[in-house]
Structures are given as structure tokens and as C-alpha cells.
Amino acid sequence: xAYQRPEFKEQYENYIGxxxxxxxxxxxxxxxxxxxxSFIARIPQSNAKDVxxxxxxxxxxxxxxxxxxxxxxxxxxxxxxDRMEENIEKLAMAETCDNGKGMRETLGADLPLVIDQFRxxxxxxxxxxxxxxxIDADTVxxxxxxxxxxxxxxxxxxxxxxxxxxxxxxxxxxxxxxxIKPAEQTPASILVLxxxxxxxxxxxxxxxxxxxxAECGKPLASHPDVKKVAFTGETSTGRLIMQYAAENIIxxxxxxxxxxxxxxxxxxxxxxxxxxxxxxxxxxLFALNQGQVCTCPSRALIQESIxxxxxxxxxxxxxxxxxxxxxxxxxxxxxxxxxxxxxxIMSYIDIGKQEGAEVLTGGSAYKNEQYPDGYYIxxxxxxxxxxxRIFQEEIFGPVLAVTTFKDEDEALEIANDTQFxxxxxxxxxxxxxxxxxxxxxxxxxxxxxxxxxYPAGASFGGYKNSGIGxxxxxxxxxxxxxxxxxxxxxxxxxxxxx
Amino acid sequence: MPVERVSVxxxxxxxxxxxxxxxxxxxxHLSGGCCDGSSPMCYPLGEFRLGGRDLYLGDIHxxxxxxxxxxxxxxxxxxxxxxxxxxxxxxxxxxxxxxLRFLIRTHxxxxxxxxxxxxxxxxx
Numbered sequence: 001x002a003y004q005r006p007e008f009k010e011q012y013e014n015y016i017g018x019x020x021x022x023x024x025x026x027x028x029x030x031x032x033x034x035x036x037x038s039f040i041a042r043i044p045q046s047n048a049k050d051v052x053x054x055x056x057x058x059x060x061x062x063x064x065x066x067x068x069x070x071x072x073x074x075x076x077x078x079x080x081x082d083r084m085e086e087n088i089e090k091l092a093m094a095e096t097c098d099n100g101k102g103m104r105e106t107l108g109a110d111l112p113l114v115i116d117q118f119r120x121x122x123x124x125x126x127x128x129x130x131x132x133x134x135i136d137a138d139t140v141x142x143x144x145x146x147x148x149x150x151x152x153x154x155x156x157x158x159x160x161x162x163x164x165x166x167x168x169x170x171x172x173x174x175x176x177x178x179x180i181k182p183a184e185q186t187p188a189s190i191l192v193l194x195x196x197x198x199x200x201x202x203x204x205x206x207x208x209x210x211x212x213x214a215e216c217g218k219p220l221a222s223h224p225d226v227k228k229v230a231f232t233g234e235t236s237t238g239r240l241i242m243q244y245a246a247e248n249i250i251x252x253x254x255x256x257x258x259x260x261x262x263x264x265x266x267x268x269x270x271x272x273x274x275x276x277x278x279x280x281x282x283x284x285l286f287a288l289n290q291g292q293v294c295t296c297p298s299r300a301l302i303q304e305s306i307x308x309x310x311x312x313x314x315x316x317x318x319x320x321x322x323x324x325x326x327x328x329x330x331x332x333x334x335x336x337x338x339x340x341x342x343x344x345i346m347s348y349i350d351i352g353k354q355e356g357a358e359v360l361t362g363g364s365a366y367k368n369e370q371y372p373d374g375y376y377i378x379x380x381x382x383x384x385x386x387x388x389r390i391f392q393e394e395i396f397g398p399v400l401a402v403t404t405f406k407d408e409d410e411a412l413e414i415a416n417d418t419q420f421x422x423x424x425x426x427x428x429x430x431x432x433x434x435x436x437x438x439x440x441x442x443x444x445x446x447x448x449x450x451x452x453x454y455p456a457g458a459s460f461g462g463y464k465n466s467g468i469g470x471x472x473x474x475x476x477x478x479x480x481x482x483x484x485x486x487x488x489x490x491x492x493x494x495x496x497x498x
Numbered sequence: 499m500p501v502e503r504v505s506v507x508x509x510x511x512x513x514x515x516x517x518x519x520x521x522x523x524x525x526x527h528l529s530g531g532c533c534d535g536s537s538p539m540c541y542p543l544g545e546f547r548l549g550g551r552d553l554y555l556g557d558i559h560x561x562x563x564x565x566x567x568x569x570x571x572x573x574x575x576x577x578x579x580x581x582x583x584x585x586x587x588x589x590x591x592x593x594x595x596x597x598l599r600f601l602i603r604t605h606x607x608x609x610x611x612x613x614x615x616x617x618x619x620x621x622x
Contacts, residue, residue, distance in 0.1 A: 185586045214590045214592050233535075234534050234537070235566070236530075236546065238531070240545075240546060256535075257533070258532070294532040338586050340537075342585075344537060347603060354605070389604075392572040393536050394535050395536070
């Protein structure tokens with residue numbers, strides 16, 4: 001089934017205080033589609049003045065929203081989810097056009113997960129109970145949660161709507177008002193989302209300010225009236241975000257990527273069955289979203305004894321990946337998100353070749369006949385060793401680095417020999433082995449006999465240089481709230497010190 | 499003269515000049531990780547707080563070029579050239595509003611080059 005490029009407005013504004021507001025200095029930039037490099041819309045090139053306005057309007061809204069009941073906020077979450085579901089194709093098409101990822105993924109994964117994120121936090125906030133501790137016969141301790149007020153969120157371009165949902169849903173559910181800055185490569189789909197859900201929101205509780213990092217991201221992340229910053233992106237900006245947060249003494253959560261090991265033990269080939277088929281797909285998932293996933297399984301570790309036979313099957317599956325029109329549901333791989341991303345990936349394919357890694361398949365750009373101006377790359381598999389740069393740096397493209405191991409100890413050593421610790425996976429039919437490995441791998445997520453599934457309620461975040469904090473789980477509510485302890489004494493007698 | 503670890507293309511040097519005239523003295527820090535990771539970030543000098551585990555690799559067109567020690571572990575054998583391409587990157591790097599993005603090109607040192615390569619220094 002084929003969808004088509006959706007209609008956008010010629011020009012969008014910021015969404016501030018429940019209204020579309022032009023950038024104060026009147027500057028805009030052109031947003032283009034990586035599918036075919038075509039113009040999508042003019043987007044506000046905002047600066048500190050627009051950020052100040054958004055933060056001010058958010059605080060005005062916070063006066064009432066921070067006192068709203070969990071039942072009201074829960075209902076808001078459900079209404080947002082329902083409205084998105086009614087518009088799922090429209091939103092998925094906007095996401096495909098803005099980001100370049102295929103409709104196969106936006107309709108099949110991104111949007112269903114976005115919708116479910118709101119339902120999950122709607123459920124969490126409605127059913128949550130606090131805690132009361134009986135300290136002694138006359139003293140009771142209550143832990144009470146209160147929203148922080150206004151929070152800032154800076155969103156990456158690889159899952160523009162899903163990463164926005166992962167941040168917006170818990171923040172609103174916890175009673176905060178939000179100022180969000182979408183990535184400058186992918187601002188359009190979130191603006192379409194605001195057209196779809198804007199009327200459901202009390203003015204000012206969710207504000208969208210567009211622009212570039214240095215001009216708009218920095219004033220937002222360092223704003224003295226922002227009470228928390230959440231960021232997904234790379235390590236230098238992550239450090240800057242934490243640096244600004246330190247200056248204002250506010251919390252920051254950061255998710256900064258990974259170089260995820262995908263470990264295949266010999267027992268996967270004990271049978272030629274559905275599970276082997278699943279494991280092969282599990283390796284080929286490096287190509288999901290053109291490899292532009294923080295948890296991309298970009299290092300495959302394969303037990304020596306099955307390497308030849310297993311890789312033969314995997315390479316056949318990689319070579320069967322269909323390319324073509326991103327708007328066609330059968331197309332498995334689509335466009336990289338931007339020209340500079342395309343250039344960076346090509347430069348890493350060059351590094352892999354210079355380092356002496358063996359190209360098993362791919363290794364070049366893909367010429368998309370239908371969209372010659374878009375940014376397409378062949379799924380690429382290298383064989384090499386774990387000290388190579390293509391095994392250590394997140395390429396953020398459809399590039400897999402494969403190596404072998406002898407036994408569990410060596411698998412664990414290679415898996416953990418990385419500066420990151422975000423995703424990982426273990427594939428085996430041996431339950432003792434999967435438990436041993438899943439506890440041994442230093443990463444925030446270990447998939448066991450599966451990969452790239454992100455159900456709401458399964459926490460997500462990093463060890464090591466992959467960042468600080470967890471998302472996609474009820475525990476995220478507390479990173480958007482103060483905890484206030486109310487300590488109540490029934491005893492009428494003094495302590496006795498004075 | 500030791501073999502340098504970092505250099506810059508003429509096109510990137512022109513962009514550095516343009517940014518310097520607008521923002522003053524500049525610095526580069528190589529990022530890692532997700533999204534725009536593995537890209538050189540250009541900041542006003544002092545904007546990015548260098549830490550005890552950042553390393554100084556050399557100057558490019560009058561700007562210090564820095565990298566975290568964890569990352570340098572895998573750059574020991576690499577010469578890095580800062581280039582520039584058209585594109586819409588994200589991050590707080592200063593060239594992005596120009597519709598340009600700094601990018602690294604890599605050359606793996608030969609054994610002869612490695613024998614004479616510039617030693618790295620602590621950033622601070």
C-alpha cells in the first residue's frame with residue numbers, strides 16, 4: 001500500500017501559550033525532506049526572546065495546571081492519545097516526510113508507541129498512591145510529590161514524535177508545564193501534532209519553540225526559570241546541558257547514545273526453526289530506522305562455532321532488504337535524516353575500509369531512482385575487531401560491525417569493552433547463559449532473545465557515557481517532581497533540649 | 499616537526515574565520531554518541547567547560563581541538579581533518595545556523611607517521 005507526501009503549511013510559527021506566535025525577530029529557516037530534499041515549510045528561527053516568552057507563558061499556566069487533579073491529567077493523556085489515534089496516518093506521513101524513515105516504521109512502530117506512551121502515563125498518574133510511614137506511636141511521615149513547575153526538553157531528530165512523547169507525557173502527567181525545542185532537522189511533525197492536539201490542552205501547558213541549538217537551545221537549557229532539563233543527543237551537548245543545569249542548580253536527565261552489542265551464542269543454530277528466523281532478523285535490525293537509533297545493534301558478536309553458517313543466513317537477509325519509496329509500506333529501508341548525517345556515515349564507511357575491516361555487504365551509497373536527491377545508503381556489514389573505530393563509535397547509520405568470540409567470558413569482555421552502555425542483547429536457547437550474560441552486560445537495557453522492542457513500562461536509559469536518568473517508565477514521574485516530606489507529630493510534649 | 503593529529507580544510511578554515519568575526523575566539527570539542535555524535539562541535543572559547551579527562555590534540559586555524567580521553571583511546575592512530583559540508587545538523591555548534599556542518603575526515607596513520615606523531619596533552 002502506498003501513501004503520499006502530506007500537505008504542510010508554507011510557514012509555521014511557534015506554539016506558545018496555546019497560540020501560534022511568530023518569532024519575535026521575524027526570522028525563519030527552510031525545513032526540507034530527506035526523502036527527496038524538497039522544501040517542507042518555513043520554520044521559526046527563534047532566539048532567547050522567544051524562549052523567554054514561552055517560559056513566561058508556561059509559568060502562567062503552571063499556576064493552575066500544577067494544582068490540577070491526577071484524574072484531570074489522566075483524562076488529558078487519554079484524550080491526547082485518542083486524538084492521535086484518529087489522525088495516525090496523517091501524523092505518520094508527516095513523520096516520514098520530515099525524518100525520512102519509511103511509513104512501514106512510522107505507522108507500524110513510531111506512532112503506536114507515541115499513542116501508548118500517553119495512555120501508559122495516563123494510567124500511571126491515575127492509579128498512583130503515595131506513601132505514609134508510621135515512624136513511632138506519635139509521628140507519621142508522608143512523602144508528597146509536587147510538580148517542578150516549568151521544564152525544558154530538547155528533542156533529537158531520529159524519532160521526533162516518539163522522543164517528544166517520552167518526554168512530554170511524564171512531564172505533563174506529573175503536573176508540569178513544558179517548553180520543548182524540536183531538532184532543527186525535524187521540526188515539522190511536532191508542529192503538525194500541535195495542530196492535531198492543541199485544542200485539548202490548557203493554553204501554556206505545552207509550548208513549542210523552534211530554532212537552532214546555539215541560538216534557541218542554549219537560552220532554553222540555561223534559562224533561570226526552568227526547573228529541569230531533559231535532553232537526548234550526543235555527549236558534548238549533553239555535557240553542556242549538565243553544565244548549564246549545574247549553574248542553575250537544577251536536575252538534568254540525558255540520554256547520549258550507545259554502541260550496543262548484539263550477542264549470538266551457538267545454540268541459536270541448534271534448530272532450524274522460528275527462533276533461528278527471529279535471531280537472524282535480530283541481527284538485521286541494525287538497519288531499522290536506517291541505523292539512526294541510540295540503541296542500534298551496531299556490534300554483532302557471534303560465537304566462532306556458528307559464524308560462517310549464521311552469517312551466511314544473515315547476509316542473505318540483509319541483501320533481501322527492500323529499498324525504494326519511503327511512502328510505500330513494503331519498503332524496508334528509507335532515507336538518512338539529513339545530508340550531513342549521510343556524509344558522516346559515508347566518512348565512517350571510509351574509516352572502516354582504511355582500518356582494514358572487511359566489507360561483507362554494502363559499503364556504498366544507494367541510488368534511489370525515484371528520489372535521486374534524497375540521502376540513501378546501502379545496508380553495510382563489516383567484519384573486524386572490537387578495537388576498531390567502527391566498533392567503538394556510534395555511526396548512527398546502517399552500518400554493522402561484526403566480530404566473533406570463543407566463549408561466554410570473551411563475549412562479555414567484548415560486549416563491555418565500550419565507553420557506552422545503552423542497549424544490548426543476548427540470543428541463546430540456554431537459560432543459564434542468558435541470565436548470566438544479562439546480569440554481566442553493563443547497559444541500561446538487555447534484550448533477551450529479542451531486539452528493538454520498546455513497550456511503555458520497560459525502563460530505558462544508560463550506563464557509562466550513555467547518560468543519566470531513565471525514561472519510558474513510571475519512575476520518570478519522580479524526575480519531574482519534587483518529593484516533599486511532611487513529618488507530623490501528634491505528641492503535645494516538647495523534645496526537651498531547650 | 500612532529501606529525502600533527504588534527505588539521506583543517508581550506509573550506510572549513512573560511513567558515514572558522516566567519517564564525518570568529520561574529521563570536522570571537524573559538525574552540526572545538528569532538529562529540530560522541532547519538533545523533534550528531536562523532537561530529538566536531540565549535541563553541542565560543544570557554545563556553546564548553548573542559549574537564550580533567552579532556553585532551554588537547556592540537557590547534558586548527560587558531561582554535562584548540564579537544565576530545566575526551568575515553569574517545570581518544572580509539573583516535574590514537576587517526577589523523578582528523580575538520581571539513582565542512584552543507585546540511586542541517588543539530589547541537590549547539592556555531593556553524594549550524596549557516597546551513598553548514600563541520601565534519602571529520604580520517605586518515606589512519608602509517609607506522610612511520612605514528613613514530614613521530616604529536617603527543618597529546620591534558621586540556622587544562
